[in-house]
Amino acid sequence: MNYIMYIIMFLYTFHVSAQNDVYDNTFVRIYNVEGKKTNKGKIMSISKSSIELYSRGNTLTIPLHTIGIIKTKRSAGNNIGKGALIGGSSLALIGLLSGDDKGGFISFTAADKTLFGLVSGSLFGGLVGGITAIFKNSDHFIIDGNEMALEKFRNRMLRIE
Structure with a gap:
């Protein structure tokens, strides 16, 4: 009986990834500082200087200085x-x-x-x-190349706030 409990506990905790950021496959649209949509895709990672997206089988790295606005969800x-x-x-x-x-x-x-x-x-x-x-409730984040605004966006996506 104890073996069955150990197996069940192992299977429940098998997928836990410690200290990895999870963005729940959030789809975003990224606009440059002039307001033109430049990229779209699902968030893979967010660092202090860039956002990494997955779109159509490719990984895109968008530098912070080119990001003006980020909109979540699709249009x-x-x-x-x-x-x-x-x-x-x-x-x-x-x-x-x-x-x-x-x-x-x-x-x-x-x-x-x-x-x-x-x-x-x-x-x-x-x-x-x-x-x-x-009733879509998409969010709108003004980044304008600001590192603090990108950090606020990252925290919001990770639901830390």
């Missing part, structure tokens, strides 16, 4: 696009699978139903995505 357009894609494709598939009508006063072909489902589903899904973007 609202991402929510709208995903909503439109999911809604449009779902209703288009339903329209396609429902097949042709057998006749009568108003009858539609499967292609008509698919097109109607694609258009109406995209509009409805985009609307739902826009509503969810309102």
